[in-house]
Amino acid sequence: MSVLLSAEKLSKSYGGVRAIEDVTLQISPGEVGAVVGDNGAGKSTLTKILAGAVRPDAGSLRFEERTVTFHNPKDAQRFGIEMLQQDLAIVEDFNAAQNLFFGRELSRFGFMHRKKMSHVTQEVLGQLGVMLSDKSIPVRFLSGGQRQAVAIGRVLAWGNKLIILDEPTASLGVQESRQVLEMIKRMRSDGRAIIVVSHNMEHVMETADRVIVMRRGRKVGDLAIADLQITDIVHLIVAG
């Protein structure tokens, strides 16, 4: 498998505090990498650097074997990298299509092409296995799982190479979490690379191919899930 994105010795400090130090990792197409670690281990900083939301103090990124620099999320998006923020960045009063295309509306002769945006949205949500009975209602009236589907649909629609999900099941119930895990599997089968930050070891074990363990800003483990038990991961998280 060829490498899609590789990070070399990334470091980032805030003030005097080291958020991450010398982190090196790789992700390939069709692979789900889970980033785990305790609070403050540097998971968010690491993923935000990969998505262009944070600039590293040191280290480099290579995307499809070219050295790249992301000054902002837009730069990363140009390469097909999309990140789902932990706090759902959706507009509650917008419907699914309006959210999916927010900031990227399709226009024709200067006016919005609503029909097309609605069609694409249905397709994308269909890929995630979600059907909305009424596609015109504001997302505030949808269930937690459906709302998450809209948010994931956003990154799925635009991130055709790498999708980064920060705690995608954190605020969801059991049934809804299950839906999201299915969505992740579907996205992987399309050949996208996926990086998931998660606290839920069962979800990690179920969906990920590889687990990257962070502890106090350093990568302390990078192992294939197939060889692991949950207790092994937990041990790495707390003891390194």
Place this chain on the structure above:
Amino acid sequence: MPNKLGPSLPSRLYASGGAALLGVLGASCCFWIFSSVFLSPANLLNLARQVAVVALVSVGMTFVIISGGIDLSVGSVVGLSGTLAAAAIAHTQMHPFVGAMIGLAVGTCVGIINGVFVAFLRVPAIVTTLALLSIARGVALQSTNGQPIAGLTSSFSFLGRSDVLGVPVAFILTALVYLFGILILHFTAVGRHVIGIGGNEEAARLVGLKVRIYRLCIYGAAGLISGFAGLILMSRLGSGQPTAGGGLELSAIAAVVLGGTRITGGQGTLIGTFFGALLITILGNGLDLLNVGSFFQLIFIGVVLLVAVVISRATEG
């Protein structure tokens, strides 16, 4: 309705401007019963002329409120732009068109000042625009010594007093501004962004929208439209009145909220605002016809605003 997702019927009715339309019809019926002249052609023409100023100001106010802001300075801007345009025309013999351009420029400048303070210096909108309410009114009064400016050339009465095919020019221009505003707000990506910024500013920033630039432009546009309303009012009054437009911010906010725009932003329609402005104007006109004094009308408009916001809150979610 356990299985039916989505907003409730009253909520939909309110948000689409239907409640304001019902209000217009209801108020019209009442005044029709109690006043023989309410539906006379002369009074309808009068209404069409009266609605123009508050309806215009409410267009800018809709954009501001829907994006999560507020603009209390619009009434003062109406007074200031009308006064300065009148002064330019009457005192320096400027061509009325140039004078009108000055009026529009003055309104836009005040709007941009609002925008700079709100978007870039992070002063709360309510404070910024309250300050500009005072400043703009002060400039209008100071520059005229509080005296009206008379001696306008007759060519300037076109905006506020003349008719085309029996329809007041002011009303036609207002309708055109609404048409343009509706196209922008509801049919272009820019309009969608304005609503989205009011709905979730953080999300707008995350998707890469230049939120501060949007806000600057929104307040600037509100100033421009208020300047235009100022010209129309000045033309209708036939003189530059430094006190003109006082209290108009209240009518405009009431019109916008009555029309279904959420006071905290993120939801609303311009057509609803039009019905809201029409309702406010009809209430004022009808109370005039019934010889209800203007002092009482002040009380009345305040009550209407409160009721509108309560309805807005009650239908949320």
